[in-house]
Amino acid sequence: MIKQNxxxxxxxxxxxxxxxxxLKRKFSHAVFIIFRTVFFIGMxxxxxxxxxxxxxxxxxxxxxxxxxxxVWIPSHISTLAFKTAWEYMDFGKTAxxxxxxxxxxxxxxxxxxxxxxxxxxRYRLKITAPCVVVxxxxxxxxxxxxxxxxxxxxxxxxxxxxxxxxxxxxGGTPITYNILNTPWAYFLPAITGAGxxxxxxxxxxxxxxxxxxKELEDAARIDGxxxxxxxxxxxxxxxxxxxxxxxxxxxxxYWNDYFYAEMMYRSVQLLSSKLVSLRATVxxxxxxxxxxxxxxxxxxxxxxAGALLFVIPPLLIYLFxxxxxxxxxxxxxxxx
Amino acid sequence: xxxxxxxKITNKLFKRKSxxxxxxxxxxxxxxxxxxxxxxxxxFIIPIARAFWWSFCDVRIVVNGVETTFKGWENFDYIxxxxxNYIRNIVSNLQDLALSIIxxxxxxxxxxxxxxxKFRGRSLVRSLFFLPVIVSSxxxxxxxxxxxxxxxxxxxxxxxxxxxDAVQSxxxxxxxxGGIVDSFTGFASQIFDLTWQSGLQIILFLAALQAIPxxxxxxxxxxxxxxxxxFWTVTFPVVAPTTFIVFVYTVIASFTDVRNVxxxxxxxxxxxxxxxxxxxxxxxxxxLIVLLLGIIYQLTKKKVFID
Numbered sequence: 357m358i359k360q361n362x363x364x365x366x367x368x369x370x371x372x373x374x375x376x377x378x379l380k381r382k383f384s385h386a387v388f389i390i391f392r393t394v395f396f397i398g399m400x401x402x403x404x405x406x407x408x409x410x411x412x413x414x415x416x417x418x419x420x421x422x423x424x425x426x427v428w429i430p431s432h433i434s435t436l437a438f439k440t441a442w443e444y445m446d447f448g449k450t451a452x453x454x455x456x457x458x459x460x461x462x463x464x465x466x467x468x469x470x471x472x473x474x475x476x477x478r479y480r481l482k483i484t485a486p487c488v489v490v491x492x493x494x495x496x497x498x499x500x501x502x503x504x505x506x507x508x509x510x511x512x513x514x515x516x517x518x519x520x521x522x523x524x525x526x527g528g529t530p531i532t533y534n535i536l537n538t539p540w541a542y543f544l545p546a547i548t549g550a551g552x553x554x555x556x557x558x559x560x561x562x563x564x565x566x567x568x569x570k571e572l573e574d575a576a577r578i579d580g581x582x583x584x585x586x587x588x589x590x591x592x593x594x595x596x597x598x599x600x601x602x603x604x605x606x607x608x609x610y611w612n613d614y615f616y617a618e619m620m621y622r623s624v625q626l627l628s629s630k631l632v633s634l635r636a637t638v639x640x641x642x643x644x645x646x647x648x649x650x651x652x653x654x655x656x657x658x659x660x661a662g663a664l665l666f667v668i669p670p671l672l673i674y675l676f677x678x679x680x681x682x683x684x685x686x687x688x689x690x691x692x
Numbered sequence: 693x694x695x696x697x698x699x700k701i702t703n704k705l706f707k708r709k710s711x712x713x714x715x716x717x718x719x720x721x722x723x724x725x726x727x728x729x730x731x732x733x734x735x736f737i738i739p740i741a742r743a744f745w746w747s748f749c750d751v752r753i754v755v756n757g758v759e760t761t762f763k764g765w766e767n768f769d770y771i772x773x774x775x776x777n778y779i780r781n782i783v784s785n786l787q788d789l790a791l792s793i794i795x796x797x798x799x800x801x802x803x804x805x806x807x808x809x810k811f812r813g814r815s816l817v818r819s820l821f822f823l824p825v826i827v828s829s830x831x832x833x834x835x836x837x838x839x840x841x842x843x844x845x846x847x848x849x850x851x852x853x854x855x856x857d858a859v860q861s862x863x864x865x866x867x868x869x870g871g872i873v874d875s876f877t878g879f880a881s882q883i884f885d886l887t888w889q890s891g892l893q894i895i896l897f898l899a900a901l902q903a904i905p906x907x908x909x910x911x912x913x914x915x916x917x918x919x920x921x922x923f924w925t926v927t928f929p930v931v932a933p934t935t936f937i938v939f940v941y942t943v944i945a946s947f948t949d950v951r952n953v954x955x956x957x958x959x960x961x962x963x964x965x966x967x968x969x970x971x972x973x974x975x976x977x978x979x980l981i982v983l984l985l986g987i988i989y990q991l992t993k994k995k996v997f998i999d
Binding site: 389392395396399400402403404405406407468469471472474475476478479481483487490491494495496497498499500501502503504505506507508509511512516529530532544545547548549550554558583584587604605608612614615618619628631632634659662663666667670671674678679681682 | 717718720721722724725727728730731732734736738739740742743746751756757758806809811815818819820822823824825827831832833834883884887888944948955958959962967971974975977978981985
């Protein structure tokens with residue numbers, strides 16, 4: 357027998373001790389929850405602030421900007437700023453042409469990157485390792501580093517050397533076309549997997565496809581499904597959320613891009629360039645047409661309206677897709 | 693004789709078949725990769741090789757392409773020693789980056805841990821935090837910050853969207869020393885920028901947190917680990933490798949930001965037809981960042997990458 361050399365604690369003392377511990381836990385948990393809620397509310401304010409500012413300033417008449425009693429809610433709602441911004445940015449037409457470029461490039465980019473990512477993720481080839489290195493490099497190297505050679509390349513596009521070859525018969529001068537300011541400046545790199553942020557997308561796709569079980573592929577092979585059909589019928593549907601996340605990111609990044617548009621699409625301004633130059637446009641118009649828009653106040657109201665117009669399309673897409681987008685991002689293993 | 697030849701034939705057939713299947717699979721894998729390799733060579737490797745070459749040249753755009761004349765280190769000599777702004781901009785860029793990157797990493801990890809918990813309205817809060825990824829602040833914030841009205845109101849050289857002047861004057865009147873007040877309000881006015889820069893980083897950390905197996909947390913429950921211990925012994929080591937990736941993303945993002953002075957100067961140089969100088973400044977900045985990433989990678993490799 358083991359001799360009990362400790363006092364058996366009384367029933368009540370155990371209850372009390374348990375109570376205090378539980379109470380303490382409950383209390384600290386409550387404090388934590390309050391802290392978390394306050395933190396999130398504060399952050400929600402910070403995150404929504406620019407949207408609210410844009411909205412509140414864009415719908416007010418310019419005279420409200422000087423009225424210090426008006427912070428958020430305007431004295432009356434005026435759509436003048438929207439109309440002017442719409443007109444100056446030529447929003448309908450520009451948004452359509454920008455959307456055409458953005459959607460086309462995203463489509464091509466997703467297809468080409470998923471192909472490359474599938475190969476990098478699931479096949480063991482001799483060239484796999486160097487290709488991954490190149491993908492990482494293209495992710496790290498910013499566009500700015502090689503934008504000028506790319507510009508020259510697009511300005512004198514020789515169809516990947518074919519034009520230069522043909523030029524030999526043409527008396528030495530290579531046959532080139534200027535594809536700046538045409539959709540090809542966007543589509544050609546996207547088709548060949550060299551669009552905006554393609555390095556990232558290739559790596560993401562390789563992660564997504566690598567995670568799918570090997571049995572899927574084996575089963576398909578045994579059933580006599582060709583490699584390409586395996587990819588289309590089995591791999592792509594299973595990687596749906598990854599596809600969605602990449603497409604949305606690509607859409608948004610193309611839409612928000614300013615640098616590439618400014619280099620490649622200068623004469624036909626895209627929406628981002630129009631937004632950045634909106635102030636100059638307002639100045640110009642107010643000087644040439646003698647509309648009193650250059651008083652700073654009207655100008656800033658117009659710019660807020662323009663910025664809001666610019667943000668709305670991606671925001672709408674996000675509102676519809678956000679649930680799937682977050683799922684996709686969580687599952688896609690962007691982390692690597 | 694007969695059986696032997698049959699065995700030989702089957703052997704041959706079998707061998708050839710397995711060989712051809714494997715080969716076929718590899719061939720298909722290569723075919724999947726070909727368009728991308730083609731694109732990488734044409735739109736990435738060749739342009740970047742040209743950029744490196746042109747940084748040593750005097751570049752002029754002519755009718756059919758460009759005319760380059762080699763002039764050695766002159767471009768680099770110009771940007772490093774003659775241009776008064778280049779080095780200053782880079783140093784101030786790196787300073788800002790060094791300060792903000794630590795805050796961004798800590799902040800996004802903190803938010804990701806909070807967002808990983810289960811609570812009501814989680815999906816709403818999550819979609820709010822990813823908003824910066826969608827609206828991709830760059831241009832919008834640039835436009836808003838340049839706004840005449842805001843810069844008139846806040847009077848300072850840098851226009852912040854949150855005006856902290858009032859707080860500043862209150863703190864001054866309370867008799868707190870100037871340096872402390874300035875650093876505090878400087879930080880407060882940057883909260884906005886930092887939150888808006890950490891959208892993707894939060895996503896990255898969150899994805900890493902989601903990958904922690906439930907069994908780890910069960911063990912913690914059984915062993916009775918406190919939340920604090922749980923974070924430092926389980927969550928943090930698992931998430932730590934992601935820190936490097938987040939670091940890389942943050943550096944790249946600051947690099948390609950519209951508001952990055954060094955990079956927007958490239959556009960200016962390009963417009964003034966100083967192509968060689970523009971390319972040289974981009975190449976130098978790129979190499980600097982690669983060097984930085986390499987050093988950080990070497991330093992953190994042993995400590996962070998456990999497996």
